Amino acid sequence: GQQLNQSPQSMFIQEGEDVSMNCTSSSIFNTWLWYKQDPGEGPVLLIALYKAGELTSNGRLTAQFGITRKDSFLNISASIPSDVGIYFCAGLVTNAGKSTFGDGTTLTVKP
Amino acid sequence: SAVISQKPSRDICQRGTSLTIQCQVDSQVTMMFWYRQQPGQSLTLIATANQGSEATYESGFVIDKFPISRPNLTFSTLTVSNMSPEDSSIYLCSASRTEAFFGQGTRLTVV
Numbered sequence: 001g002q003q004l005n006q007s008p009q010s011m012f013i014q015e016g017e018d019v020s021m022n023c024t025s026s027s028i029f030n031t032w033l034w035y036k037q038d039p040g041e042g043p044v045l046l047i048a049l050y051k052a053g054e055l056t057s058n059g060r061l062t063a064q065f066g067i068t069r070k071d072s073f074l075n076i077s078a079s080i081p082s083d084v085g086i087y088f089c090a091g092l093v094t095n096a097g098k099s100t101f102g103d104g105t106t107l108t109v110k111p
Numbered sequence: 112s113a114v115i116s117q118k119p120s121r122d123i124c125q126r127g128t129s130l131t132i133q134c135q136v137d138s139q140v141t142m143m144f145w146y147r148q149q150p151g152q153s154l155t156l157i158a159t160a161n162q163g164s165e166a167t168y169e170s171g172f173v174i175d176k177f178p179i180s181r182p183n184l185t186f187s188t189l190t191v192s193n194m195s196p197e198d199s200s201i202y203l204c205s206a207s208r209t210e211a212f213f214g215q216g217t218r219l220t221v222v
Contacts, residue, residue, distance in 0.1 A: 033210055042203050042213035043154070045112070050209075088153065090211070098144055099211050101154045 006102030021105040022073040029091030032072040037086045117214030131190045134204030139184035142207040160187040194221045
């Protein structure tokens with residue numbers, strides 16, 4: 001089946017630093033999604049990407065859909081303590097179809 | 112987006128019993144899915160809940176263990192049958208139009 005390799009597995013950063021995480025796949029996806037999950041909650045959608053090469057921002061978050069359609073990255077600028085959580089990438093082959101999830105990046109922000 | 116209500120939010124169950132989890136979406140959606148998330152792990156798709164027909168199960172998941180209903184375009188249930196401690200996990204309902212949105216999850220502990 002399809003697999004997503006997400007890295008890094010965890011990050012420990014100082015408040016104010018920028019963060020970058022990425023996902024790669026051996027398969028092509030037509031949609032890339034980035035989620036954040038807080039403890040005890042379901043994943044919350046941060047950014048959705050629909051076209052190869054697309055670069056999309058949501059506040060301090062920026063994500064890009066790789067030109068090969070096999071990768072995506074998420075950047076967080078000027079991190080703050082509430083950025084703490086687990087970030088997941090997900091890929092879809094068809095719109096509204098089932099998602100394949102990466103293993104997650106656990107972000108810790110030290111004040 | 113879609114607002115997804117899932118209940119119960121948590122439960123502690125005796126082994127050998129069954130638990131039915133309900134998922135209600137605030138508007139009609141094309142696709143609904145059920146995921147399992149074991150502690151510290153990523154999301155694993157259990158099945159696609161098909162409206163008016165049998166669910167489509169992923170490899171490793173079977174209908175006898177995880178019966179699913181979807182009587183209409185806004186509601187689905189997942190039953191975890193004949194539970195064992197290995198079924199202790201978070202179960203998440205997801206609904207998709209183009210992107211997937213999630214309920215807050217059901218944290219199940221089997222003792």
